[in-house]
Amino acid sequence: MISSGSDTVSLLPATAASGLPLHPTTRIILILIGRQGHRCPERRAARAAHEEVRKMHVGFIGLGNMGAGMARNLVAEGFELTVRDVRPEPMRALAEAGAKTADTAADAAANADVVCVAVFSEPQIRDTVLGADGEPGVLAGARPGTVVVLHSTVSPHLVREIAAAAAEHDVRVIDAAMSGGGDTAATAGTLTFLVGGGDDDVARARPVLAAMSRTVHHVGPLGTGVTSKIISNFLLDGNITLVREALRIAARAAIPESRILEIVADSKVGSSWVSTSWAAIRGHEESSWNGKDGVVAMYKKDLSLALDLARTDGADTPVLEFIVDEVAPHVGEHGLTR
Structure with missing residues (x-):
């Protein structure tokens, strides 16, 4: 047996455990393999990534045909999630799954590291991010440095327009168009994301995107994902x-x-x-x-x-x-x- 923290691993096959002798060389090889496994950089990286996910706060706005399944996968992967939709029913369902709910888009964005916006149309994106009809939008609540992810299939011109408005608040924007199987893939967490944006911004949002997808393609600069x-x-x-x-x-x-x-x-x-x-x-x-x-x-x-x-x-x-x-x-x- 070798112990490393809370992990204890048996290095002996069943024959040895039952009392049969092991060849000395075999014993040495097994010990070396066990020690190497505990020093495995991939394993350490996976643990570090999991801990990072647990620290990330995500806002999610738009719990429709695609968004509801995507949000559920974020909860399942351990993100601290706050959701917002104009309808109470999908918010109640996500609350039962472990998410927090918000009364406005601004509230959903407050304290979030990444905010996902999965609404249907270009007017809805403008209203959600910029605010409308007396309801504050994402930019009214987002902290400087927050990354806003636009999932809707809209014109790259609109993406750049939203990004310019966000820049005035020191908020970053990337576009991550959804593909790969519709609502079935959204529910299963097997979407393909086509992403446009700066390298650092995409890297910060990537753990969130990875939790909802099978593949993340960083296509190029802002707007190239929706293009x-x-x-x-x-x-x-x-x-x-x-x-x-x-x-x-x-x-x-x-x-x-x-x-x-x-x-x-x-x-x-x-x-x-x-x-x-x-x-x-x-x-x-x-x-x-x-x-x-x-x-x-x-x-x-x-x-x-x-x-x-x-x-x-x-x-x-x-x-x-x-x-x-x-x-x-x-x-x-x-x-x-x-």
Whole structure:
């Protein structure tokens, strides 16, 4: 046996414990392995990281479809968490899980090292961070040096606008767009974060992000996280548009939808994640928490963000322009996958 603090490790296999003799060389090797394990730098680093997490105070604002699961994972990982939502029900649920609750965004940000903002729209981000209608925002309560993490898929221009306002309070901002599986991944703690911001700011928020995700990609400077998400969403929505129309052609040719999708998957040339996941995409549309209209609205929002970004940066995107101007207006008539 070797003791190190509160840990006691047996270095003897069952045969030795039962009284059978060990070869002297084997005994030495086992002792050396045990001592090396107790000096393992990875183990010390893991313990130090755990202690650091226990000291971090996190504010979380927005307990919706994604935010509720993300916040629960922070509680489960040992962070001191204060949550805020305009609805009392999700706050009660998080309080039962071990979080504190706040009456305003400013209260949620008070004493926080990191504040996560997971609201839906650009106006909601402005109101949450800057304050509105007499309710103080995050910046009214955040201490100098706090890192505010914007999780919503919004324009990089807005991210920089919020960061400029935060800088006047000596508060830092990073964007950490969410990807990797929607609310299921948020609940499971297996999200992928696409992060934009300064190295030091991202490093300070990384333990929080890691507790809610499988992968954290630091893409580059402020705004590049949401830019990456907008590009990814454009590829997804554009592919949905193509598969949707391809299935219409197949229907006119009397080829069943399931059959043409099987053929495309087997031939692989025109296959994609969208075509192989079409049934799941349709199921998501039909069962989504915000209904078919909400799914279509997200499709149009994502494409509009992509077009605004392209125009702002001077990128030539005639296909994107055609989808936004000529295709998207008619999607709502039949739904996203019809």
